[in-house]
Amino acid sequence: MKKQSLQILILLLIVVLVIALTLTVLSLLDPILFWVLAGLSAIFAFKVLPKIGQSQ
DSSP states (O other): HHHHHHHHHHHHHHHHHHEEEHHHTTTTOHHHHHHHHHHHHHHHHIIIIIHHHHHH
């Protein structure tokens, strides 16, 4: 159950990043906001995901 919720969270994060990138390219979103989202995603990927993998 926990693995499935993590997969849903990751898919949601991917969708949000794709939408943010699209809006940034169309000049509907400030590029700084996109980079903040991308930075938070990178922190999640490098800090949170390995710890989750080790706990299983």
